Amino acid sequence: MDSREQKLLATIEALSTDIFDFTCRLVEQPSTLGNEAGALKVMEAELRSFGFAPQQVPIDRDKLRDHPGFAPVPWSYEGRYNLAATRPADGAGGRSALFNGHLDVVSPEPAHFWDNDPFIPVIQDGWLYGRGGGDMKAGVAAMTYALHAVEKAGFGLNAPVTLEAVIEEECCGNGALACLDAGYDAEAVLIPEPFGPTLYSAQVGVLWFKVRLRGAASHVQATAAGTNAIEKSYPLIAALRRLEEQMNREERPAPYRDLEHPLNLNIGIFEGGDWPSTVPAEATFHGRLSFFPGTSYEDVCRRIREAVSSAAQQDPWLAQNPPAVEFYAFRSEGHLIDREQPALATLNGCHSDLTGSDAESYVSTCTTDLRAFHFFGQGQGTCYGPVAENIHGANERVQLDSILQVARAYALFLARWCRLAE
Ligand SMILES: [Zn+2]
Incomplete structure (x- = not known):
């Protein structure tokens, strides 16, 4: 100097x-x-x-x-x-x-x-x-x-x-x-x-998404007659977790090879319900998922849609009332x-x-x-x-x-x- x-x-x-x-x-x-x-x-x-x-x-x-x-x-x-x-x-x-x-x-x-x-x-x-x-x-x-x-x-x-x-x-x-x-x-x-x-x-690349589910409201005395939109979201979130794990197992760029779990899903907002004695008729959750450099934003959007829709197909209510997936804000590639x-x-x-x-x-x-x-x-x-x-x-x-x-x-x-x- x-x-x-x-x-x-x-x-x-x-x-x-x-x-x-x-x-x-x-x-x-x-x-x-x-x-x-x-x-x-x-x-x-x-x-x-x-x-x-x-x-x-x-x-x-x-x-x-x-x-x-x-x-x-x-x-x-x-x-x-x-x-x-x-x-x-x-x-x-x-x-x-x-x-x-x-x-x-x-x-x-x-x-x-x-x-x-x-x-x-x-x-x-x-x-x-x-x-x-x-x-x-x-x-x-x-x-x-x-x-x-x-x-x-x-x-x-x-x-x-x-x-x-x-x-x-x-x-x-x-x-x-x-x-x-x-x-x-x-x-x-x-x-x-x-x-x-x-x-x-x-x-890494990062995107934000939002999933909206419909249920059917009813008084809790007849919960069987209602469909709880909050509980219907559990299998969808589980499916997104499986996608995250799958993506972490795939071929990755060299700098990421030594990292244990570089790609992370976060469910960051959960909205649904407004009364302990009412079956919630609507629920929405927002998430963030990352992806490796070299992967396109559109490709990850497609995989998220597929994960949500195939999980929904396993559930008679969700198959009839498909959840809506939307993407907003971050759409960054790595x-x-x-x-x-x-x-x-x-x-x-x-x-x-x-x-x-x-x-x-x-x-x-x-x-x-x-x-x-x-x-x-x-x-x-x-x-x-x-x-x-x-x-x-x-x-x-x-x-x-x-x-x-x-x-x-x-x-x-x-x-x-x-x-x-x-
Ligand atoms: Zn910062």
Whole structure:
């Protein structure tokens, strides 16, 4: 590391309190689906305070409807947007970079499982607690301050750099897709998702589905006359579990061979019934299923439909009243990432200069917004982020040192990839 890089790292150290403070201010905003406005305002103000010029990027359903990466969702995009700010190059000779992070968070419910209010950040023993702290507001803070640190240290950059804060990552990826469609892309894309300081090297495909069953209502005194839609869903869920097991037994891409159970089905929402003494006439469950890179979304949709309909055929009522299967939100295919690509090699060089060893590869059993850049953008990107625990669970937390590690690695990456200008 030369003296200019040393100066960058010293600047990150000097900004560490500000980085944690910014993370806390983002965590204070309960940015669940549809409620992202507060977090976006905090982000926008921070970008402006650094002299960046954030643009609001809406998700225009009419414009994106026919995009192969667009995921139809039942909720509205009215008044909701992403933010993107591109810092122009100060000279020539560098390569462009884009940092992407999402501001949306999943619900903290059941909130009484938490030791503290999920939206009141607490810093304790080297960790920051709060919903979204790890996934992924700390990463957003780290990427934002990495770029700010370059300027604060007195340097410019010989290539443009974009900071992008998106919504809709936790449900479909339409936020990142809208930004890409609006022209925000770069020769290297880095996403500080909280999988640790590793080179993200594969992600599975993910889809969401919903199954609706009809029963027949009656008073419990004559339950035999009614048909319980909740109980009718049991064999359907069991059939989907068998599909999951089957898919885990099939041929898989090399990076996934050592993982015990990489593909996972989750039944995440169950709705049905409203009275203990009434046989429920309707039930709906929503699920998420993952699939290996190389498998098409349409193929998995077909298998889910087949699993549900063949289980329904075994039941006289369901055979006569077939359950309705629908797909919405996530429709992401998986992909593999070559860690020998120049941007990843550069990032690995930054990591090894900071830590003394190469970054490990991370094979993911979930999905991220990287898919948009991989399938529809210039395609050279990875995730490298802080260390977090309990993301999507109670007492989510992110390790403070690891946030600074990301900021350091990203600042070095900017210096080496985009090249410093005096
Ligand atoms: Zn995330």
